[in-house]
Structures are given as C-alpha cells and as structure tokens.
Amino acid sequence: MTHIASPPHVERDPMARPHAIVIGAGFGGLAAAIRLGARGYRVTVIDRLQQAGGRASVFRQDGFTFDAGPTIITAPFLFEELWELCGRQLSDDIDLKPLDPFYRIRFQDGSIFACSSDPEKMRAEIAKFNPDDVAGYEHYLKESEAAFDIGFGKLVDLPFSTFGSMLAIVPHLIRLRADRSVLGHVSLRVKDHRLRQALSFHPLFIGGNPVRVTAILSLIAFLERKWGVHFAMGGTGALVDGMVRLIESQNGTLRLNTEAREIMVDGRRARGVRLADGSQIEADIVVSNGDPAFIYKNLLPKIKRRRWTDFRLRLSRYSMSLFVWYFGTKRQYHDVDHHMVLMGPRYEGLLKDIFDRKKLASDFSLYLHRPTASDPSLAPEGCDAFYVLSPVPHLDADIDWEKEAERYRSSIEAELERTVLPGLKDNIVTSKIMTPLDFRDRLLSEKGAAFGLEPLLVQSAYFRPHNRSEEVENLYLVGAGTHPGAGLPGVLSSARVLDKVVPHGSVIHVQ
Numbered sequence: 001m002t003h004i005a006s007p008p009h010v011e012r013d014p015m016a017r018p019h020a021i022v023i024g025a026g027f028g029g030l031a032a033a034i035r036l037g038a039r040g041y042r043v044t045v046i047d048r049l050q051q052a053g054g055r056a057s058v059f060r061q062d063g064f065t066f067d068a069g070p071t072i073i074t075a076p077f078l079f080e081e082l083w084e085l086c087g088r089q090l091s092d093d094i095d096l097k098p099l100d101p102f103y104r105i106r107f108q109d110g111s112i113f114a115c116s117s118d119p120e121k122m123r124a125e126i127a128k129f130n131p132d133d134v135a136g137y138e139h140y141l142k143e144s145e146a147a148f149d150i151g152f153g154k155l156v157d158l159p160f161s162t163f164g165s166m167l168a169i170v171p172h173l174i175r176l177r178a179d180r181s182v183l184g185h186v187s188l189r190v191k192d193h194r195l196r197q198a199l200s201f202h203p204l205f206i207g208g209n210p211v212r213v214t215a216i217l218s219l220i221a222f223l224e225r226k227w228g229v230h231f232a233m234g235g236t237g238a239l240v241d242g243m244v245r246l247i248e249s250q251n252g253t254l255r256l257n258t259e260a261r262e263i264m265v266d267g268r269r270a271r272g273v274r275l276a277d278g279s280q281i282e283a284d285i286v287v288s289n290g291d292p293a294f295i296y297k298n299l300l301p302k303i304k305r306r307r308w309t310d311f312r313l314r315l316s317r318y319s320m321s322l323f324v325w326y327f328g329t330k331r332q333y334h335d336v337d338h339h340m341v342l343m344g345p346r347y348e349g350l351l352k353d354i355f356d357r358k359k360l361a362s363d364f365s366l367y368l369h370r371p372t373a374s375d376p377s378l379a380p381e382g383c384d385a386f387y388v389l390s391p392v393p394h395l396d397a398d399i400d401w402e403k404e405a406e407r408y409r410s411s412i413e414a415e416l417e418r419t420v421l422p423g424l425k426d427n428i429v430t431s432k433i434m435t436p437l438d439f440r441d442r443l444l445s446e447k448g449a450a451f452g453l454e455p456l457l458v459q460s461a462y463f464r465p466h467n468r469s470e471e472v473e474n475l476y477l478v479g480a481g482t483h484p485g486a487g488l489p490g491v492l493s494s495a496r497v498l499d500k501v502v503p504h505g506s507v508i509h510v511q
Contacts, residue, residue, distance in 0.1 A: 008425045018044040018194050019041065019284050019285075020044070020286070021043075021273050021283040022271065022287045022288075022289060023046055023263075023273065023287070023288045023295075024045075024054060024479065025046075025049075025052040025054060025244075025254060025481075026053065026288045026491070027070075028478035029289030030247065030321060031285070032476075032478045032494075033247050034082045034085060035082070035496070036287070036502065037247060038086065039504050040505020041285075041505045042251065042252070043247065043253070044254075045247065045254045046258040046259075046273070046275075047252065047256055048062040048257070049442070050256055052243075054066070054409075054443065055068065055443060056068065056070050056240055058235060058236075058237035060434060062429060062430035063430075064380070065237075066326040067236040067237055068324075070156070071231070071236055071369050072488075073096065073236070074224055074228070074229055075489040076090070078488075078489060078493065079239065079492070080497075082322070082492075086249055086250065093242040093245070094233075097233055099339065100116050101116040102117075102224055102229035103229070103339035103340060103341060104337050104339075104340050104344060105198050105339070105341045105342075106341070106342050107194050107197070108345045111129070113128075115198070117225045118271070123138075130192040130195065133191055136190045137190055137199070137314045140186060140199060141222065143189075143221040144214075145222045147216045147217075147219040148219035148222040150172045151176075151217075152219050152489070154172075156484045156489075157380075157496040157497050158500070159468065159483070159497050159501050160462040160467075161400075161466055161468055161501065163463060165201050166463070169461070173214075176215065178457055179215075180219055181212050181214070182203055182215055183196065183200040184215070185200075185218055187200075193347075194415030195341075195408035197343055197347050198428065202218075202221055203455065204321075205487055206220075206456060206486040207320060207449070207452065207485075208319070209351050209354075212355075213454075216457075217293055217455065220487075220506060226464045229290060229339070234375065234377070234497040258275060258509050259275060259276040260273045260276075260299060260306050261274050262299055263286055263472070265300070265302070268471070270283070270285065270473065271283065279342070285476065285508075286473075286476070287477045287478060288477050289478050290479070290481075291317070291444055291445050291479075291480075292441075292452070292453075292465035292481040292482060293313045293446035293481070294445070294446060295477075296308045300472065303471060304472050305432055306404070306454050306471060307470045307471065316453055316459065317453065317459065318396075318451065318453060318454055319449045319451035320392065320394060320438035320450065321448045321450045322434070322439070323408060323433070323435055324434040325387065325412060325432075325433050325434075326386070326431070326434075327428050328379055328384065328385050328428070328429050328431075329384045329424070329430045330427050330428075331382070331384070331423075332372070333421055333470050335420075336368070336370050336375040336384075336421065340368040340370070341365070342365065342366040342419060344364050344365040346363060346367075350364070350365060354391050354392060358393040358396055358397035360399050363412070364390045366415070366416075367387075367390070368386065368388050368416070369386060369388070370385070370386050371385055385454045390408075390412060393436075393437065394447040394450075395440060395447045399436075401435040409420070409433055436448030452480040452481035453481060457486050460483070461483055465481060465483075467498065476501065477494075478497075478498065479491055482494055483497065
C-alpha cells in the first residue's frame with residue numbers, strides 16, 4: 001500500500017478556505033468531496049434525494065435492508081485512501097469481509113462454475129468443464145494481467161484532457177489488441193462455450209457489451225483476482241455512511257433534498273449553483289457527480305456548448321439499463337451463495353436483443369444477490385434478503401414498463417423458483433422493483449441507462465466527457481459518465497483524477 005502524505009495545513013477558519021460545491025452524493029461525489037476537503041477546500045455536497053448514496057442508496061422495508069445498487073466491492077485500497085486522507089483507517093469504521101468464492105455461475109444445464117482468487121481452484125474449475133482449456137485459461141489470465149497493468153495501473157487516473165494524451169497510449173492499445181472484443185479475445189483461448197461466458201461477462205458490471213467492448217476490459221478478471229471480492233458488513237450503505245462522516249470530520253456540509261437547477265456562470269466560468277427554490281450558492285469550483293448528458297443539457301442552459309452539443313449527445317451510445325427486483329423471504333436458502341450469476345439459454349443473442357435490437361426478450365441472464373449469506377442482520381430472524389438484477393434495454397426501446405414490470409418480475413420469479421429458490425412464490429413477504437424509468441426519473445440518467453455512456457473504445461478516455469469540463473472553466477466531472485467510467489473502482493478513480501486537474505485550495509484566491 002502506497003503511503004499517502006498528510007494533507008498540507010490550511011487556515012483554521014473554515015470559511016477562509018475556497019469553496020467547492022459537489023452536485024450529487026453518489027460514491028463519485030462523496031469521494032470527490034473528501035479529496036477536495038483534504039486539499040484545502042470548504043466543501044458543500046448537495047443532492048436532490050432524501051439520502052446520500054445515489055445508485056448506492058439504501059431502503060428498508062418490512063424489517064429488511066436492501067442496498068439499491070452496487071454490491072460487489074473490489075479494489076478496497078481506493079476506500080482505504082479516503083480514510084487515510086482524513087487521518088483514519090478504513091477498518092476503524094468498516095468491516096470488509098472477503099468472499100470465497102467470489103460468486104458462482106450457474107449455467108442452463110445446471111453446471112456450476114465457482115470463481116475465486118485461488119489459482120489451483122480455478123484451474124480445477126476450468127478442467128471440470130474442459131481439461132484442454134486449462135492452458136488457454138492460463139494464457140488468458142496473463143493477458144488480463146497485462147491489460148490490468150496498463151489500463152488500471154497506469155491509465156485509470158490520468159485526465160486525458162488533450163488528444164495528445166490519447167495518442168500517447170496508442171502503442172499500449174495496439175499491444176493489448178484493443179481492436180478485439182472481450183468475448184472475441186476469450187474465445188481465442190478457451191473453447192467450451194460455458195467457459196467463454198464465465199470469462200467474458202464482466203463488462204456487464206460496468207454497462208458494456210462483451211461482444212464489442214475492447215479486450216482491455218479483460219482487466220476486470222485480474223482486478224478481482226488481485227484484490228478479491230468483498231462485502232461491507234451492514235451493506236454497501238455502511239460505506240456511504242462512513243464517507244459522509246469523513247466529510248463532516250473535515251467541516252464539510254451535506255445538504256439533502258436540495259436540487260440543483262442551474263450551474264451559474266460568468267462568461268464561461270462556473271461560479272456556483274442556483275437551487276430549485278431560487279436560492280444561490282456561490283463557489284470557487286463546481287464538481288458534478290451527475291450524468292454528463294443531463295448536466296450539460298439541463299444545468300447549463302445559457303451556454304453554447306462547443307463539444308457536448310445536444311446533437312452529439314443524441315449520437316452517443318448509452319449502456320443498457322437494469323430491471324431490479326428486491327424481495328425478502330420468510331425462510332432461508334442456505335444453499336444459495338452471497339453472489340450468483342444465472343446464465344440464460346442464450347448469450348450472444350440475448351446481448352444483441354438488449355444492446356442492438358432494443359427488445360425485451362422472453363429469456364434472461366440474472367445476477368442474484370443474497371447479502372444475508374454474510375450478514376443475517378439485514379433481514380428478520382429466520383428470513384433472507386435478496387435482490388435479482390436483469391440487464392434490459394434502455395428507454396430507446398419500445399417497452400411500456402408501467403405494463404410490463406409485473407409480468408417481467410413474475411417471469412423472473414418463476415425462473416428463480418425453477419432453479420435455485422424452490423418454493424419462492426409462497427415464501428415472499430416483501431417486494432419492490434426498479435425499472436429503467438427509475439434510472440431516468442430518480443437518478444436523472446439519460447435514456448434510463450444504468451451506467452451512462454457505453455464503454456466503447458471510441459467513448460473512452462479522451463473521447464468521454466472530460467473530468468475537467470471542456471465547456472466551462474472551474475467545472476469538473478466525476479462518476480460513471482466521465483473517465484474512467486462505471487463500476488466502483490472507476491467511479492472512485494474519477495475522483496482521484498481531480499487531484500491532477502483541480503488546483504490545490506491554497507492557490508485559489510478567496511474573495
């Protein structure tokens with residue numbers, strides 16, 4: 001672990017420090033606030049929702065606790081850095097539990113693939129499906145490590161503010177065969193169709209289609225192996241609460257139920273935020289944790305945009321959306337792991353339906369989360385808490401979710417009952433769903449996309465909305481919609497980029 005120097009001394013009077021406003025209290029916004037606070041800023045975080053967390057918010061219902069969004073914690077050092085910046089240790093506040101196996105993948109034929117960091121166990125799992133694929137898997141893992149060393153180790157927190165910075169990485173892209181897709185790359189190494197699915201589905205965690213995202217994203221497989229997969233006891237919301245406390249320890253402020261209506265500018269320089277109630281908050285810099293498409297189209301109405309015009313935003317390709325069903329049962333399913341992936345009867349065809357045909361298919365692949373496997377306190381005694389997630393098309397699809405939601409939920413329920421949760425229908429005691437409409441209306445995501453822009457090579461790094469806005473000075477972007485992209489490691493790394501593009505608070509002149 002690299003030692004992080006203590007932040008330099010700043011004025012004792014917090015009002016004498018330059019002021020930063022952060023719009024959005026998701027993981028990106030909270031991490032940005034902590035880093036800015038450590039670099040000499042007085043920080044105000046605003047969020048239109050009733051609680052912090054954004055996609056990682058929490059809801060409680062009938063004695064059950066459900067994390068609304070991210071549940072897989074990788075690269076925990078990114079959280080450790082934030083605590084160290086505040087003079088604390090992550091373990092002071094958060095109990096991170098490593099999971100072994102990380103998750104189990106169940107295929108339609110009933111076979112199970114258990115993914116872990118143990119090399120011998122992984123070789124045995126591969127051999128169980130096809131002994132001839134073990135050597136190919138080892139080759140693929142070395143390539144995944146090489147992609148990780150470059151993509152995560154060297155490029156993840158670079159700003160990519162200029163085209164020259166993009167040209168500089170072209171040799172890496174060529175060497176790593178960025179022209180190949182993740183699935184295409186995996187298919188060169190292993191032949192069993194189930195193993196191809198097991199080794200290539202990871203881009204879906206960040207909104208990418210394995211059939212067409214660059215092979216560089218195979219780095220996710222090695223990232224999991226290097227740092228493991230963890231669960232925060234109490235749920236992911238425990239991490240959100242811990243980060244809020246860090247901000248408060250820096251004399252930062254969190255204002256919930258506070259909606260930004262406009263980013264105020266002088267010329268082309270951000271100077272604060274006008275709220276929905278008409279009041280204004282002046283600031284030296286503004287940081288947005290919102291979807292860049294929403295921010296540019298709705299919060300900068302008086303600026304003629306030079307790069308991210310409405311036309312360009314319309315032409316951009318957005319990630320799929322998600323259908324999420326949260327439910328609790330009055331019995332426990334001890335044979336079900338903390339994380340499971342249930343692969344459907346089709347793989348490439350289903351991906352085409354979701355990403356290209358924009359069609360709600362009758363079959364599906366599912367991610368099933370059972371947090372009570374690790375933390376029984378998240379449900380009443382003798383009960384289990386679950387959520388199940390199905391990738392679905394974003395709102396460009398001709399799907400009436402008001403009519404389709406219950407039918408789709410019922411189909412998922414039947415599949416879970418058939419496969420891993422016998423007797424499910426008769427044991428459900430609480431239920432709630434989230435559709436692409438919620439991503440659009442509650443989280444203000446363009447087209448209801450769950451992960452912002454699709455992580456295509458031509459929509460990555462320099463070609464993604466920049467961390468330092470191209471449209472307005474003193475406006476900065478963090479979160480899934482900017483570089484490096486979605487997923488907890490990506491979102492937390494986007495806040496890391498601010499250390500390279502935002503001036504230190506000590507050099508900002510306070511009026």
